[in-house]
Amino acid sequence: MIFLPILAGLALLLFPVGKSGSRLTGFIVSVIIFMIGIEIFLDFKGSGTMEYSVNRPWIDSLGINYSLGIDGISLLVLLACSLLFPLIFAIYSGRTKGYYANLLIAQGAMLGAICATDIVLFYIFWEIMLLPIFFMIGLWGGEKRLAATLKITIYTIAGSLLMLAALVYVGVSYHSQFGAWSFNIADLRNLDLSGGFAVTAFIMFMLAFAIKIPLFPFHTWLPDAYTEAPTSTTFVLSAIMAKIGVYAVIRFVIPVFEIEFARFALLLSLAGVVGMMYCGLAAITQKDFKRLLAFSSASHMGIIALGVFCMNLQALTGSLFQIVAHATSTGILFVFAGLIEERMQTRNIADLGGIAYRAPIFATFFAIAMLASVGLPGTSGFIGEFLIILGAVKFNTFIGFLAGTALIIGVCYMLWMFQRIFFEKSNSKTERFKDLSFLETVTFLPVILLILFMGIYPQPFLQKIEPAARIHIAAFTTITTTETVAETVVPIQEHDTHHKN
Amino acid sequence: MNDFLSLLPLLIICSGGIVLMLLSVLETMNTETASYVSLGFFGIAFFVQFLIVCFPESELFATTFHSMLMANSFSRVAGLVILGAGFFTAMNCHTYFQQNKVCTVEFYSLLLFAGCGMILLTLARELITAFISLEIMSLAIYILVGYDRERVTSTEALLKYLILGAFAGAFFTMGTALVYGAAGSTGFVEISNYISANSASTPLLVGGAFFILVAFLFKVAAFPFHAWVIDVYDGAATPVTGFMATALKAAVFTVFVNFLTINGALQKEWITFLFYIALFTMFGGNLIAIGQSNIKRMLAASGIVHSGYLLIGLIAISTGSFTGSVIVYYLAAYAAGTLGIFAALSYLGGKNESRISFDDFKGLAKVRPYSAAAISIFLLSMAGIPPTAGFMGKFYIITSAIAEGQIALAVFGVISSILSMWYYLRLIICMYFNDAEDSFEIEKSPFAPACTFILAICVFAIGLYPIVI
Numbered sequence: 001m002i003f004l005p006i007l008a009g010l011a012l013l014l015f016p017v018g019k020s021g022s023r024l025t026g027f028i029v030s031v032i033i034f035m036i037g038i039e040i041f042l043d044f045k046g047s048g049t050m051e052y053s054v055n056r057p058w059i060d061s062l063g064i065n066y067s068l069g070i071d072g073i074s075l076l077v078l079l080a081c082s083l084l085f086p087l088i089f090a091i092y093s094g095r096t097k098g099y100y101a102n103l104l105i106a107q108g109a110m111l112g113a114i115c116a117t118d119i120v121l122f123y124i125f126w127e128i129m130l131l132p133i134f135f136m137i138g139l140w141g142g143e144k145r146l147a148a149t150l151k152i153t154i155y156t157i158a159g160s161l162l163m164l165a166a167l168v169y170v171g172v173s174y175h176s177q178f179g180a181w182s183f184n185i186a187d188l189r190n191l192d193l194s195g196g197f198a199v200t201a202f203i204m205f206m207l208a209f210a211i212k213i214p215l216f217p218f219h220t221w222l223p224d225a226y227t228e229a230p231t232s233t234t235f236v237l238s239a240i241m242a243k244i245g246v247y248a249v250i251r252f253v254i255p256v257f258e259i260e261f262a263r264f265a266l267l268l269s270l271a272g273v274v275g276m277m278y279c280g281l282a283a284i285t286q287k288d289f290k291r292l293l294a295f296s297s298a299s300h301m302g303i304i305a306l307g308v309f310c311m312n313l314q315a316l317t318g319s320l321f322q323i324v325a326h327a328t329s330t331g332i333l334f335v336f337a338g339l340i341e342e343r344m345q346t347r348n349i350a351d352l353g354g355i356a357y358r359a360p361i362f363a364t365f366f367a368i369a370m371l372a373s374v375g376l377p378g379t380s381g382f383i384g385e386f387l388i389i390l391g392a393v394k395f396n397t398f399i400g401f402l403a404g405t406a407l408i409i410g411v412c413y414m415l416w417m418f419q420r421i422f423f424e425k426s427n428s429k430t431e432r433f434k435d436l437s438f439l440e441t442v443t444f445l446p447v448i449l450l451i452l453f454m455g456i457y458p459q460p461f462l463q464k465i466e467p468a469a470r471i472h473i474a475a476f477t478t479i480t481t482t483e484t485v486a487e488t489v490v491p492i493q494e495h496d497t498h499h500k501n
Numbered sequence: 502m503n504d505f506l507s508l509l510p511l512l513i514i515c516s517g518g519i520v521l522m523l524l525s526v527l528e529t530m531n532t533e534t535a536s537y538v539s540l541g542f543f544g545i546a547f548f549v550q551f552l553i554v555c556f557p558e559s560e561l562f563a564t565t566f567h568s569m570l571m572a573n574s575f576s577r578v579a580g581l582v583i584l585g586a587g588f589f590t591a592m593n594c595h596t597y598f599q600q601n602k603v604c605t606v607e608f609y610s611l612l613l614f615a616g617c618g619m620i621l622l623t624l625a626r627e628l629i630t631a632f633i634s635l636e637i638m639s640l641a642i643y644i645l646v647g648y649d650r651e652r653v654t655s656t657e658a659l660l661k662y663l664i665l666g667a668f669a670g671a672f673f674t675m676g677t678a679l680v681y682g683a684a685g686s687t688g689f690v691e692i693s694n695y696i697s698a699n700s701a702s703t704p705l706l707v708g709g710a711f712f713i714l715v716a717f718l719f720k721v722a723a724f725p726f727h728a729w730v731i732d733v734y735d736g737a738a739t740p741v742t743g744f745m746a747t748a749l750k751a752a753v754f755t756v757f758v759n760f761l762t763i764n765g766a767l768q769k770e771w772i773t774f775l776f777y778i779a780l781f782t783m784f785g786g787n788l789i790a791i792g793q794s795n796i797k798r799m800l801a802a803s804g805i806v807h808s809g810y811l812l813i814g815l816i817a818i819s820t821g822s823f824t825g826s827v828i829v830y831y832l833a834a835y836a837a838g839t840l841g842i843f844a845a846l847s848y849l850g851g852k853n854e855s856r857i858s859f860d861d862f863k864g865l866a867k868v869r870p871y872s873a874a875a876i877s878i879f880l881l882s883m884a885g886i887p888p889t890a891g892f893m894g895k896f897y898i899i900t901s902a903i904a905e906g907q908i909a910l911a912v913f914g915v916i917s918s919i920l921s922m923w924y925y926l927r928l929i930i931c932m933y934f935n936d937a938e939d940s941f942e943i944e945k946s947p948f949a950p951a952c953t954f955i956l957a958i959c960v961f962a963i964g965l966y967p968i969v970i
Contacts, residue, residue, distance in 0.1 A: 062900065120896075124887035131886070138934045146934060153926060158919045161885075165899060165915045172903045197908060 026100040027089035030082075030107065037082025044075055044464055053117070062171070063181030068115040072468030076320055076461065077247045078114050080327040081107065081240050083450075088232045090443045091335060099140055099230075102132035106236060113244055119167055119183045119252055123160070126248075129241065130156055136233040137225060148221075148228035155211050155221045163208035166201035170256060189255045202260035205253050206268070212245030215268075215305055216275030219298050223282075226294035227347075231338025234290070238297045239331030243323045246304050250316070254308075254472055265309045266396065272306035273402045275299065280409035284416070288347045290337050292417055297330050299410060300373065306403055307388035315391020316469045321461060322384025325454060329372035329381055332447050336366050340421070343433060349417060354426025359435035363422050365448055370418055372451045374411045380454035383462075507553060507572040510546040510584060511620045517542030518613035525606035532604045536595040539609035543588040543616070550581050568688055569627040575825040576623040579755040582833050583623070586748035587616040589840050589952045593740035593847040596949035600852050601738070603649045612744070615641035619752035623759075628677040628687040628713070631756055635673065635720075638752065639666055642745060646737040652853075658736025665729045669719040676712030679705050693764040701766040710767065713760065714774075720753040721808045724781040731789065734801035739850055742797060743843025746804050747836035754811055754832060758825050762818060775816050776910060783809030783917040790924050795858050799924055800842060803883060806921055807835050810898050813910050817901040827897045834890035834963055838882040841956035845876050848949035849941065856939065859928060864937030872950075873932045875957045882960045884925040885918050890963035 053069035070078060085107050089100070109132070112125035130153065138149040171183050174191050182188070193201070211218045226234045254261055276299045283295035304326060307319030339362075340355075341347050356363035372379035375386070385407060393400030436444070454461060521538055524530050554577050591612060598604040618638030625631035643666065647659025681687050683705035684695035696706070715726070722730040734742045761768050786805030793799040814828040849865075849872060850856050866873035882891035895918065902911040 124892070127887045127892075131881075135933065138930065146930065149930070149934075150926070154919075154922060157922050161915045161919050164896070165903070165911055168896070168900045168903050168911070169908070172900065175904070 023089060023100055026104055027086060029104060030085035030089055033082045033107065033111070034086050037079055040070065041075065041079050041464075044070070044072075058121075062183070064120045064183050065118050066121060067118045067184060068112075068121075069117045070115060072465045073250050073320065073472070074114050074247065075464055076324045077240075077243055078111065080243065080324045081110050081114060083447075084235070084239055084327065084331055087335070087443060087447065088235060091232075091440070099136060102136050103232070103236070106132035106136075110240055110244060114247065117185050119170070119185060119188065121183075122248070122252065123164060123167060126244075127157075127160060129244075130160075133229075133233065133237065133241070137229045140230045140233070142228040142230075144224070145228045148224040151221045152225040155218070156208075159208035159211040159218075162204040166204035169197065169201045185252060185255060191256060193257065193259075198257065199260055202253070202257040202264070205257070206249070206264070209245045209249050209253065210271075212248075213242055213301050213305055214245075214298060216271050216278055216302065219275060219279065222298050223291055223294045226297065226334075227288065227291045231290075231334055231341070234294070234338075235331050235334045238294075238334060239327040242297070242301050243304075243327060246301070246308060246319065246323060249305075249308055250320075250472060262311065265311055266399075269306050269309035269392070269395070269399050272302045272309060273399055273406060274302075276302035276306070276403065276406035277409065280406055280413065284409070284413040286413075287349055289349050289352075289417060289421065290334075290341065290347050292349070292413065293330070293333055293337055296373065296410065296413065297326075297334075299406070300326050300330065303385060303388055303403060303406070306392060306399070307384075310388070310391040310395035310399075311473065312391045312394055313466075313469060313473050314387045315395065316473055317462060317465050318384045318387025318391060320465045320469060321454075321458065322381070322388060324461070325372065325380035325384045325451070328447055328451055328454075329369045329379070332369045332444065332451075333366070333373060335444075336362070336369065349420050351427070352421045353424040354422070355433050356422040357426060358433040361441060362436045365436070365444055366422065367418065368448050368451060370414050372455065374414045375407060378452070378455045380451045380458075382455055383458045507577075508570075510550040510553075510580060511617060511624070513546040513549065514542050514584070514587070514613045514620070515617045517546075518610050518617060521606065521610035521613060525610065530606050532598060532606055532608070533595070535606040535609045536591055536598075539613055540588065540591045540595075542613060543584060543591055546616075547581070547584040547588050550577070550584050553577055554581055568690060569630045570621075570624040571626040572624055575758065575829055576755055578826075578829045579623045579751050579832065580620050582751045582829070582836050583616060583619045583748045586744060586751070586836055586840055587612065589844060589956065590740050590744040590748075592948040592952040593743060593840075593844045594738075596946040597738060597740050597847040597850075599946050600848075600850070600943075601649070601854070603651065603738075608645070608648060611641045611644055615645065615744070616748065619748055622752045623755040625756055626689045626759070628680065628689075631760075632670070632673055632677060635716075635753075635756075636670060638749065639670065642741075642749065645741045645744070646733060648741070649738060652736070654732075654736040655738070656736075658733040661729050662733045665719070669716045669726075672712045672719075673716035676709045676714075676716065679709030679712065681709075683709060689760070689763040693767075696764040696766050701764065701770040707770070710771065714771065717753055717757045717760075718778065721750055721757070721811070722805050723778050723808050723812060724785045724805070727782065727785065727789075727805045727808075730805060731793075731798050731801045734804070735795065735797050739797065739843055739847045739854060742801075743840050743847075746800070746839050746843070747832075750804070750808065750811075751829075751832045751836060754815075754828060755825075758815060758818065758828060761815065762825070768818065772816055775812055776907075779809050779812035779816060779910065780913055782806070782812060783913065784920075787917055787920040790921065793924070794860070796846065796862070796928065797854075797857055799859075799928075800839065803921060803924065804839070806917060807831075807883070809917065810895065810914060811835075813902050813907070813914050814898045816910065817898070817905040817907055827901045830897055830963075831894035834882065834894035834960075837890055837956050837959045837963055838879045841879040841953055841960065842876060842883075844949045844952040844956060845872055845879070848943050848946065848953075851943065856941075859931050861939065862928065863931050863935040864939070865932040865941060867937045868939075868941045872953070875953045876932065877929050878957050878960055880925040880929055882964070884922055888961065888964050890960045893964050 053067065055065055055067040058064050058066045088103065106129060109125045109129040113122055113129060116122035116125055134149060134153050137145055137152065141148060170188060170191065171181065173193060174188060175181050177191065214222050226237060229237065279295045279299035279302065283292050283299060286292035286295060304319050304322050307315040307322065344352065368379065372381040375381040389400055389404055392403050517539065521535060591609065615638050618634045618641060621634035622631060622638060625634055643659060643663050646662055647655055649655040677687060680692060683703055684692045686692065719726040734746065737745065761771065783806050786802050786809060790799050790802030790806065793802055811828055811831055814831060818825060856862065878889065882889035885891045885895040899911045899914060902914065
């Protein structure tokens, strides 16, 4: 599953294939991956342990294994990653084959990073992931692409190289405590780290992931990169890559550095909230809608990160759920933004208006995705955000309150943008705006339906996440209540349906 | 018999050098044939060395020639790196000298002699032997550096290298004399016995070891003896620079490790000194490299940085879980990447090395996508991005440093590689994100491109299967 896209991507690079041929290859490969992803999701037992694990020795002398596995934490990220790629290949035409090849390699590396349970293996995929992004922004980006490319590359590489040092430190401490080499996360869990350098190592890890997420104040690369990148790259960055940052915190930081994590949780969650507020306010002032979406995405990553830092079951489950919800809603918003840009040749909000009269289907889809993004009940965004806020209030009332306020900011800029683009007076340009073609409607429909489905009936997703989340949380608190998250949500659900009626 | 087997590669290339020297008087002998002959000798020697490395059950010899030479697993792999570097350099030279016709038959003979000195250096177990092999190697390299007499930069490089190198040689002999004065012998075993009986901090021994270390540090271009390296690398013919950057460094580091580890006390004595040397080497090298606009000079400066990483490995060497294998692995990984870049430069450089600055390579990816991809692979390997050999090398170095408690050094190493990202990425950006101004026409010769291709595969192979070492 991991190597299929990578190999296909490399093959595309090496052999002369036409544009449409390479796009078709990409599409077919990503559909196969999608099928596998769906099958894994349906087949997944939700036992809380690793399933589908593979373990082969790789570098014996250091105990580095090629080991993969999927549990409730990685399942939904994996699903998002396999779900969204066929969409990219279906919608975007006109790029050269190198672009499609890079997309495939990026997907392969991301799948690898999501599945890896050996921390060195994870690091390797994590680094490979960046290379296609580097080329995609640098070669196919907008006007200021060079600066954006350098910014994102140097930022992320600085973070990940520091992580490398910390990672080695963890491995070496394991060796000195247990007398054997291992970089497997299941073994590292038993590690008892203490002392001054444990904190440093923890900070190094967090720094790498905070840059990738991006967490305030390490978000400065994001607006440039998201705006300058071709839309499908922005899509990959925001919908999937940022999520892998959050995922990695849950997977690798929490089990290894429980004590340090608990010590810094308040600070980190504050960073999350401040990021939400700051990026939300920045989004209001933007004139360029792609940049607005970039800030909005950063703001929403803040709440997902907050969910992780609250260290309780509700918030963590909410975060994991929100990962998929946000991937689908923001991802598709970026796709729509790219569509408007392509048809109108502008990214300026002021130049647009009245599109809803010309393109009702498009406006409806956009509205659903947007509402999901701001967390309206009935959409996928609501479940995740509600759970996170619930967890946040439990963790610290003040932070919960701030997070709730920040969400309102989100509603402000989103609705205002929607009003300016889709309503108000149309001008000569928007008069000619074409609605979605039949093919486009069919491509987007499943995602829109998924957003609604996840909002109305989230239980199948929550049930699969929960056991694994429970195990991760167990490190901090012993969960005394037997109530499950799925049950918490049911009453709201009923309330929600009333509301609709 | 085993002794003979272990020495066989050395004998092969030594006789190769002599044969070529004799053949050069023949009228019918031209440089092309000479390059094939040298390729043959390097190839056979490499193959034999490879068999020796693969079948380690053949007994290592501890003492030959009155314990003047010793082959351990470390020197064997280092020998493999050197012979491989020699082989690929001969390939590059073949292409390079089709564009720059300054070569004579003796060139290849000198290449073989240089390789011979290097192999001998890796085996040396005695200071005088080390000195002799150091000089065999250096003399051949001096001539190779100054081979293009028409070019001013080449002659300048020769003079700089020769004069400073002579100083280093003098330091080495001075150090040897002092050590002999202390220990009463120049053999490593006797020196070790002396240290165990007394201590590593007797004044004579400290002075002697200091001078010897200075000579080694000069040869690997460590701070503060790095100033020569930029001009010399720039002035020498591209394949020769590649040879110097890889094989010479491998040989000197091998004997460096062998010398430093003769006794644990000696290594402990010098750890603090080497700590600061490594630190300044990494950051000094980075500062120099960031400012360069010429690729060869940039690579020279990045070679300084890599020497710094290798010094980290040297400091972290211990009797425990990490031995010289970390260093020799890094050497192999570094050699694959560096040789690859120099191979690409050999055929892309054009007549009189006209294409050599960053700007000259603008838009290479549009015209020659495969070459650009190969160069990118080598650069990424040198920058330490997985899954290349360079990453694994760096990973081992950092692991060994942390395992030995040198956490600060490991962190500095990481920071230094963040800095080095800048100039490696800059070349990739030049190649990919600009439009081509040049048509990149080159002489048709299959050798250097083939070499680039093989090494690009090697970079991944060494990175993905690091078990070989």
